[in-house]
Amino acid sequence: MSIEWITVLMFGSMILLLLLGLPLAFVTGLIGVVFTLGLYGVDGLQLIASRIYSFMNEYALVAVPMFIMMASLMERSGVAKDLFDAMRVWAGRLPGGLAIQTMVAATIMGAMTGIIGGEIVLLGLLALPQMLRLGYDRKLAIGTICAGGSLGTMIPPSIVLIIYGLTVNVSIGDLFVANIVPALMLSAVYMTYIFTRCQLNPRLGPPAPAEECDIPLGRKLALMKGLALPLLVIFAVLGTIYFGIASVTEAAAMGVIGSMIASAIRRELNWKMMRESVRRTMQTCGMLLWLSFGATAMIGVYNLAGGPTFIRELFTGLDVPAVAVILLMMLILFVLGAMMDWVGICLLTMPIFVPIVRELGYDPVWFGVVFCLNMQLSYLTPPFGPAAFYLKSVAPPDISLNEIFAAMWPFLVLQASVLMIVVFYPDLALWLPSLGR
Amino acid sequence: MAENSVIARVARVAGDAASYVFLVIALISAYEVVMRYAVGMPTIWVHELSIALAATCFVIGGPYVHQARQHITISFVYERLPPVVQKWVRLLCSLLTLAFLSLLTYAASIQGWQALQYGETTGTALNWPIPAYLKTLFAICAALMTVQTLTHVYEDAINLRYRGR
Numbered sequence: 001m002s003i004e005w006i007t008v009l010m011f012g013s014m015i016l017l018l019l020l021g022l023p024l025a026f027v028t029g030l031i032g033v034v035f036t037l038g039l040y041g042v043d044g045l046q047l048i049a050s051r052i053y054s055f056m057n058e059y060a061l062v063a064v065p066m067f068i069m070m071a072s073l074m075e076r077s078g079v080a081k082d083l084f085d086a087m088r089v090w091a092g093r094l095p096g097g098l099a100i101q102t103m104v105a106a107t108i109m110g111a112m113t114g115i116i117g118g119e120i121v122l123l124g125l126l127a128l129p130q131m132l133r134l135g136y137d138r139k140l141a142i143g144t145i146c147a148g149g150s151l152g153t154m155i156p157p158s159i160v161l162i163i164y165g166l167t168v169n170v171s172i173g174d175l176f177v178a179n180i181v182p183a184l185m186l187s188a189v190y191m192t193y194i195f196t197r198c199q200l201n202p203r204l205g206p207p208a209p210a211e212e213c214d215i216p217l218g219r220k221l222a223l224m225k226g227l228a229l230p231l232l233v234i235f236a237v238l239g240t241i242y243f244g245i246a247s248v249t250e251a252a253a254m255g256v257i258g259s260m261i262a263s264a265i266r267r268e269l270n271w272k273m274m275r276e277s278v279r280r281t282m283q284t285c286g287m288l289l290w291l292s293f294g295a296t297a298m299i300g301v302y303n304l305a306g307g308p309t310f311i312r313e314l315f316t317g318l319d320v321p322a323v324a325v326i327l328l329m330m331l332i333l334f335v336l337g338a339m340m341d342w343v344g345i346c347l348l349t350m351p352i353f354v355p356i357v358r359e360l361g362y363d364p365v366w367f368g369v370v371f372c373l374n375m376q377l378s379y380l381t382p383p384f385g386p387a388a389f390y391l392k393s394v395a396p397p398d399i400s401l402n403e404i405f406a407a408m409w410p411f412l413v414l415q416a417s418v419l420m421i422v423v424f425y426p427d428l429a430l431w432l433p434s435l436g437r
Numbered sequence: 438m439a440e441n442s443v444i445a446r447v448a449r450v451a452g453d454a455a456s457y458v459f460l461v462i463a464l465i466s467a468y469e470v471v472m473r474y475a476v477g478m479p480t481i482w483v484h485e486l487s488i489a490l491a492a493t494c495f496v497i498g499g500p501y502v503h504q505a506r507q508h509i510t511i512s513f514v515y516e517r518l519p520p521v522v523q524k525w526v527r528l529l530c531s532l533l534t535l536a537f538l539s540l541l542t543y544a545a546s547i548q549g550w551q552a553l554q555y556g557e558t559t560g561t562a563l564n565w566p567i568p569a570y571l572k573t574l575f576a577i578c579a580a581l582m583t584v585q586t587l588t589h590v591y592e593d594a595i596n597l598r599y600r601g602r
Binding site: 022024026030037048052285290297339 | 467494543544547575
């Protein structure tokens with residue numbers, strides 16, 4: 001069978017099976033084993049087993065459960081609530097103040113979490129009722145939470161970047177550092193948007209009543225005191241990675257221990273919380289890793305069949321400027337993102353895309369950043385927009401999934417603009433890591 | 438129902454128990470950092486052991502998630518199908534899952550058996566038999582998921598007979 005047909009059949013059947021509702025992990029896995037059987041016979045299956053085995057033996061992968069556990073612990077402590085309350089000191093009586101406060105809290109919380117989900121659920125529970133109570137425009141409130149809550153994978157630590165770094169073999173520390181400026185840009189753009197819209201039409205985001213804004217000094221100090229330690233843990237973890245004191249995995253493990261100590265001092269640590277956190281970690285890892293196993297199987301056989309060479313010739317055969325190839329890749333990632341989980345996309349496309357990106361003279365670290373930005377879009381786009389599903393699980397019942405998706409559009413446009421800016425100005429991502437070298 | 442079958446319970450109990458291993462990984466990694474910086478005596482075992490422990494959890498996580506049928510799925514087309522078609526699609530998906538997992542189990546068993554036979558070790562300074570252990574565990578978990586899928590197929594087939602949901 002020619003590689004053209006293999007490509008069409010593989011990706012065609014992938015989309016068909018995905019839409020049928022077969023779990024993603026089994027879609028890619030099934031295609032992997034079926035094509036292996038067809039092309040290389042029964043003995044070829046050994047290749048899949050050994051690829052999966054070597055995948056799970058990557059040391060950097062150990063950081064994944066550690067960061068998930070750190071986030072689970074923080075989520076189960078009162079840190080998020082205190083953080084949200086403390087931000088009120090800043091928000092004051094600004095137009096759209098509460099939404100901006102939510103965005104600031106979301107940005108800081110992003111540094112505790114590396115994965116989408118928990119943060120949106122937390123914000124949905126903490127911030128959404130508050131905004132609705134003040135009479136905020138529902139769409140603005142919903143969009144703020146989904147977009148802000150998705151920042152968790154943009155702001156380091158980021159599981160997306162860990163998997164990307166593993167897949168294409170670049171320094172995860174560099175990726176983390178490179179993501180800082182674009183992540184903060186994204187957050188600043190969101191806040192500017194909220195502020196501008198509420199300035200133009202104050203009814204969209206009414207300020208809190210005066211008496212709520214006056215928090216007594218004692219309460220403010222108490223909030224700050226409770227927050228100091230968790231924030232210290234976050235900065236210690238990230239600092240350790242940036243300055244190369246310990247590996248990403250070790251820093252993440254220290255983060256787990258640090259969060260436990262912080263919650264112990266806040267008198268929140270107990271067995272129930274520990275048990276829930278480790279189980280949550282187990283569940284998330286089970287999903288994530290088996291997704292990866294499936295994708296590894298599929299890309300493994302595609303590699304053997306000569307897929308990457310075929311795609312590279314397809315791309316380089318295009319008589320267009322390099323940036324057009326990158327934009328085409330962004331489009332492909334966007335389309336896949338609407339249907340698939342980022343893990344699958346990363347493992348399937350990056351082994352093919354990144355060599356082309358390198359050949360075109362771009363930095364793979366920068367490409368990791370734009371990939372991560374592209375996945376931000378994928379969290380919000382229907383039909384497979386995880387952000388919407390997470391919020392739906394905790395939103396008041398009268399907020400429908402359709403309303404949530406309808407609220408995303410302005411934020412999607414903002415995300416796409418930031419993505420384009422970073423595509424055309426790679427230095428925005430590469431400047432910060434270059435300082436450390 | 439399939440969630441209460443013995444096989445589902447085995448996966449649940451194993452996963453719940455193994456989840457505490459994450460805590461062990463955090464503790465030994467922290468120990469390593471302390472030994473390296475405070476004592477100046479880095480260990481030689483933490484690196485390998487933490488990989489093996491994490492991989493143990495990753496592998497056991499498969500059946501753990503599968504017993505609750507919680508692997509990530511795109512359901513927007515499925516949800517728009519008429520209930521009768523939904524039941525057939527569900528059965529078809531379970532059968533496809535069964536096909537994948539049985540082939541995976543086959544491949545993983547051969548890999549595991551070979552590693553076990555030769556007592557495959559890591560080939561590092563420690564030379565622990567981690568590959569033999571992990572490859573065997575992987576085969577066991579793949580087999581466990583295959584049997585789980587059989588219960589899902591059975592459940593979905595029975596479900597065809599009932600009207601409504």
